[in-house]
Amino acid sequence: MLHSKDVTALKEKLRGTVIERGDAVYDEARALYNGMIDKHPRLIARCADVADVVTAVRFGAENDLLTAIRGGGHSGPGLGSCDDGLVIDLSALRSVRVDPSARTVRVGPGCTQGDVDHAAHAFGLAVPAGIVSTTGVAGLTLGGGHGYLSRKYGLTIDNLLEADVVLADGSFVTASQRKHEDLLWALRGGGGNFGVVTSFLFRAHPVSTVLAGPMFWATEDAAEVMRWYRDWLPNAPEEVSAFFGMKTVPPVPLFPEEIHNRHIGALIWCCSGPIEEAERVVAAARRELPKPIFDHVGPMPFPTLQSLFDPLLPKGLQWYWKGDFVRELTDEAIDIHLEHGGNPPTGLSLMHLYPIDGAVRRVASDATAWSFRDVTWSMVIAGIDPDPSNAGAVTTWARSYWEALRPHTAGGGYVNFMMEEGQGRVQATYGPNYDRLVEVKSKYDPMNLFRVNQNILPEVVDGRRTAAGVSKARATRKAARKGASAIDMPSPDLSDETAGDQAPGQPG
Numbered sequence: 001m002l003h004s005k006d007v008t009a010l011k012e013k014l015r016g017t018v019i020e021r022g023d024a025v026y027d028e029a030r031a032l033y034n035g036m037i038d039k040h041p042r043l044i045a046r047c048a049d050v051a052d053v054v055t056a057v058r059f060g061a062e063n064d065l066l067t068a069i070r071g072g073g074h075s076g077p078g079l080g081s082c083d084d085g086l087v088i089d090l091s092a093l094r095s096v097r098v099d100p101s102a103r104t105v106r107v108g109p110g111c112t113q114g115d116v117d118h119a120a121h122a123f124g125l126a127v128p129a130g131i132v133s134t135t136g137v138a139g140l141t142l143g144g145g146h147g148y149l150s151r152k153y154g155l156t157i158d159n160l161l162e163a164d165v166v167l168a169d170g171s172f173v174t175a176s177q178r179k180h181e182d183l184l185w186a187l188r189g190g191g192g193n194f195g196v197v198t199s200f201l202f203r204a205h206p207v208s209t210v211l212a213g214p215m216f217w218a219t220e221d222a223a224e225v226m227r228w229y230r231d232w233l234p235n236a237p238e239e240v241s242a243f244f245g246m247k248t249v250p251p252v253p254l255f256p257e258e259i260h261n262r263h264i265g266a267l268i269w270c271c272s273g274p275i276e277e278a279e280r281v282v283a284a285a286r287r288e289l290p291k292p293i294f295d296h297v298g299p300m301p302f303p304t305l306q307s308l309f310d311p312l313l314p315k316g317l318q319w320y321w322k323g324d325f326v327r328e329l330t331d332e333a334i335d336i337h338l339e340h341g342g343n344p345p346t347g348l349s350l351m352h353l354y355p356i357d358g359a360v361r362r363v364a365s366d367a368t369a370w371s372f373r374d375v376t377w378s379m380v381i382a383g384i385d386p387d388p389s390n391a392g393a394v395t396t397w398a399r400s401y402w403e404a405l406r407p408h409t410a411g412g413g414y415v416n417f418m419m420e421e422g423q424g425r426v427q428a429t430y431g432p433n434y435d436r437l438v439e440v441k442s443k444y445d446p447m448n449l450f451r452v453n454q455n456i457l458p459e460v461v462d463g464r465r466t467a468a469g470v471s472k473a474r475a476t477r478k479a480a481r482k483g484a485s486a487i488d489m490p491s492p493d494l495s496d497e498t499a500g501d502q503a504p505g506q507p508g
């Protein structure tokens with residue numbers, strides 16, 4: 001039970017602000033990017049510095065509060081907030097420091113993609129990350145992070161060199177290749193499970209003007225474009241990236257009126273190498289592909305590309321998304337895309353296939369928490385609309401599209417493209433890396449304080465072993481028996497073992 005004197009004490013300790021129900025800014029402060037999610041936290045601790053984060057984490061743990069961590073607030077299922085608990089809001093921590101000689105960028109946990117693109121571009125640099133500038137860098141990075149530069153420079157986590165972290169007990173560590181390597185390994189894809197990251201250090205790359213932009217085809221040509229794209233991608237230079245989308249042309253002045261509201265297949269290009277070389281590759285593609293109904297590929301500053309779609313996707317829209325990894329784009333799968341993707345329920349609903357190849361594949365699947373390194377695409381199906389009365393329609397569409405594709409997908413999905421889909425999906429996504437993630441979780445957050453996320457359960461929750469804890473205890477027992485076959489060894493006590501894998505308070 002939280003008393004008002006405890007809240008007053010928290011307010012006195014923080015340099016930032018504590019926002020409660022009834023405060024004038026409460027509704028604005030709790031609002032998430034996804035308008036479909038409406039959570040009412042008990043307290044929002046808007047931290048001003050790392051000391052505030054330490055205080056807030058300790059407060060959450062000591063008062064047994066459900067504790068959420070908020071970076072940019074863009075999570076589809078709204079995992080940057082919680083009902084009735086404490087939100088550790090990092091949105092005020094937006095500093096970016098570029099070191100041009102070391103080619104590194106230090107990023108605060110409240111930064112958006114646009115903050116980082118803006119700061120790095122001044123030095124002719126970019127950090128590989130996502131494709132919409134309003135997205136939070138923290139949550140994107142901790143889930144993996146893919147975008148236009150992934151083929152050439154890898155996932156965002158492949159460029160994460162170091163992270164400052166406030167752990168569940170309020171202690172502070174820096175995770176790097178030299179210290180707490182296990183924590184850095186887990187942060188590279190394992191989400192917000194291990195602590196509050198208060199600073200990220202990234203490697204940056206020389207990217208400035210890119211040859212980029214969208215090409216659209218009428219749905220009659222979409223199947224041919226998809227087949228071309230499937231065959232072209234494996235041999236395309238890594239500096240050249242394009243993702244495929246099934247979309248609808250928005251009725252905005254950027255596009256000619258005669259194509260407004262048409263369902264389309266689209267390629268969105270980004271060529272980060274020398275422009276002449278890129279122009280040759282794109283010109284060859286134009287010769288091979290059917291004639292597009294819209295072609296707007298040209299040179300532009302990288303941050304311009306990154307913010308191209310921002311105006312179409314303001315905060316507060318209804319979103320329901322589902323993701324999966326895709327190894328092969330079969331003809332059967334293409335038919336399914338045409339059937340569902342060609343008939344979206346609303347103008348903003350979409351399907352995107354983002355390339356996961358090139359530099360991403362050169363990292364071993366056990367080198368970071370992100371295990372699906374051998375796929376070709378990360379797919380997202382997103383039902384989107386401004387009108388809350390269409391929430392059901394966009395949800396049903398995304399689910400049935402995703403279900404229809406299941407026989408053609410790789411089994412797990414990108415954690416940052418999941419709603420709350422349960423432990424089975426989380427485990428499938430981490431695959432063989434899941435057991436190690438459980439070990440790291442058990443070491444750094446044994447009480448599962450940080451569980452408002454795609455949760456990796458520690459070995460023991462509330463004194464009872466989780467499924468992973470049971471199988472580890474069994475393995476330990478087996479190894480002990482083997483090692484001491486002649487000696488009568490006592491076995492680990494499994495009397496309270498349970499196959500139940502849902503932590504209390506864990507989003508279900």
Ligand SMILES: Cc1cc2nc3c(=O)[nH]c(=O)nc-3n(C[C@H](O)[C@H](O)[C@H](O)COP(=O)(O)OP(=O)(O)OC[C@H]3O[C@@H](n4cnc5c(N)ncnc54)[C@H](O)[C@@H]3O)c2cc1C
Binds near residue numbers: 071145
């Ligand atoms: C319009 C749009 C475009 C997108 N495009 C891309 C894309 O191109 N590539 C891509 O990879 N993803 C993309 N995403 C998905 C994106 O990666 C996720 O939505 C991600 O969760 C956003 O991070 P956030 O900080 O804004 O989220 P939040 O909602 O703030 O947090 C998400 C999760 O991360 C945890 N978290 C946040 N900050 C911290 C921290 N400092 N320490 C510990 N845990 C933390 C939270 O607890 C929560 O579990 C996109 C999303 C949207 C809405």
